[in-house]
Structure formats: structure tokens, C-alpha cells
Amino acid sequence: MNVRLYVLQRVSAAVMAPLLLIHxxxxxxxSNRGLSxxxxxxxxxxxxxxxxxxxxxxVAAATHAAIGVxxxxxxxxxxxxxxxxxxxxxxxxxxxxxxxxxxxxxVLV
Amino acid sequence: xxxxxxxxxxxxxxxxHRRDPLWVAALLHRISGLxxxxxxxxxxxxxxxxxxxxxxxxxFLRWTKNPAVKLAEMGLVFLLTLHLLGGIRILLLENLxxxxxxxQLVAGALLTASMxxxxxxxxxx
Numbered sequence: 001m002n003v004r005l006y007v008l009q010r011v012s013a014a015v016m017a018p019l020l021l022i023h024x025x026x027x028x029x030x031s032n033r034g035l036s037x038x039x040x041x042x043x044x045x046x047x048x049x050x051x052x053x054x055x056x057x058x059v060a061a062a063t064h065a066a067i068g069v070x071x072x073x074x075x076x077x078x079x080x081x082x083x084x085x086x087x088x089x090x091x092x093x094x095x096x097x098x099x100x101x102x103x104x105x106x107v108l109v
Numbered sequence: 110x111x112x113x114x115x116x117x118x119x120x121x122x123x124x125x126h127r128r129d130p131l132w133v134a135a136l137l138h139r140i141s142g143l144x145x146x147x148x149x150x151x152x153x154x155x156x157x158x159x160x161x162x163x164x165x166x167x168x169f170l171r172w173t174k175n176p177a178v179k180l181a182e183m184g185l186v187f188l189l190t191l192h193l194l195g196g197i198r199i200l201l202l203e204n205l206x207x208x209x210x211x212x213q214l215v216a217g218a219l220l221t222a223s224m225x226x227x228x229x230x231x232x233x234x
Contacts, residue, residue: 010200010203013199013200014200017196017197020193027186027229028228028229031182034174035170035173036167037159037163038167040166040170041166065142065145065146068142068146072139072143075139094150095146095153098149098150098154101157101160102152102153105158105159105160106159109159
């Protein structure tokens with residue numbers, strides 16, 4: 001892993017840590033009440049704050065996961081070079097695309 | 110064979126390092142990270158159901174009240190907490206001067222993740 005990826009991995013982790021704590025709090029709150037689509041959408045629909053929160057979360061998680069998958073593949077498989085790069089970009093772009101679609105679905109629709 | 114200080118020395122690739130708690134922590138961090146990365150696309154697809162209809166999401170959320178799904182969610186809470194705490198330990202390790210007690214931090218992370226997962230299951234049941 002080069003320095004750029006190493007720094008990105010750590011920065012995305014540092015960004016995600018507080019977001020994950022809030023996310024865990026929401027999970028526990030929702031688990032107690034019994035999650036319904038109406039409750040969830042009442043919180044997120046039209047909310048700039050939740051939209052920004054989840055969009056930041058998605059980008060940080062996609063970055064962190066893609067680099068992490070690349071690291072594990074380099075350690076546990078014989079993959080190297082361009083194959084690792086393709087795996088990382090495929091993983092990252094898939095997660096960003098699906099994640100931002102999900103955020104748009106619960107915030108904008 | 111003993112070294113100069115009388116400590117038993119491991120043969121290269123003996124696998125003895127795999128009994129070290131910090132090696133196990135690194136392995137668990139990778140496994141939990143991979144599991145969470147595999148789960149994320151499914152998580153996102155569920156919320157994208159709103160694009161179809163609110164009822165589609167509601168139908169899926171009703172299905173998640175199944176006890177087997179609650180158990181799986183408990184596993185996810187465990188993995189998420191373990192990965193979060195393991196990651197915080199790595200950030201501390203890399204950005205602060207070395208301090209003794211990293212093995213205790215690993216044990217604490219495992220205990221905290223297990224406790225939170227159990228609390229989640231009790232609340233969700």
C-alpha cells in the first residue's frame with residue numbers, strides 16, 4: 001500500500017469513527033421502538049442534516065472498505081499490481097453508487 | 110534452542126505468533142472489515158427500495174422482525190463494534206507514543222462488542 005492509500009485509509013477511519021458512534025446510537029434507538037419505514041422516512045425525508053451525515057458516511061465507508069479489501073487481497077491472495085487496483089476501484093465505486101442512491105432514496109424521494 | 114537471554118527462540122514460520130493476542134486482533138479486524146464490506150451493498154439496496162415504494166421498504170422491515178434476522182443483526186452489531194474499537198486502537202497505536210496495555214484494549218474491545226450485541230438482541234427481541 002502506498003502512502004496516499006495509507007493516509008486515505010486512516011483519514012476515512014477517523015472521519016467514520018464519530019459517525020459510526022451516532023449510527024450505533026440510532027440502531028439501538030430504532031431497535032427498541034421497532035423500526036418502521038414511516039418512522040425512518042419521517043426522520044430523513046427532506047433533512048439536509050441527515051442527508052449530509054449519510055452522504056459523508058457513505059463516501060468515507062466506501063473509501064475505507066475499498067482500500068481495506070485491497071489490503072486483505074494483497075495479503076491473502078496472489079493478486080498484485082493492476083488487479084489490486086481494479087478490485088479497489090470496483091469495490092469503491094460500487095459502494096459509492098449504491099450508497100448515494102440509498103441516501104437519495106431516503107432523503108430526496 | 111535458547112538465546113543469549115535464556116528466552117526460547119521461535120523457529121521462523123513456526124506459527125507461534127498466531128497465539129499472540131495482537132495478531133489475533135489484526136486477523137479479527139480484517140475478517141470483521143471484510144464481512145462489513147460484503148454487507149454494505151445489501152444494506153444500501155434495502156434503503157433504495159424506497160425508490161420502488163415506501164411499502165416495499167416496510168415489507169422488508171417487517172421481514173427483519175424474524176428472530177433469525179435479529180440474530181444476524183446481533184452479529185452485525187458485534188462486528189461493527191469490534192471493527193470500530195479495533196480501528197480506534199490502531200489509530201491510537203499509530204498516532205500516540207507506545208503504551209503498555211494494547212492486549213487489554215483488545216480484550217476490552219471484544220468484551221464491549223459482545224455486551225453491546227447482547228444488549229441489542231435483548232432490546233430488539
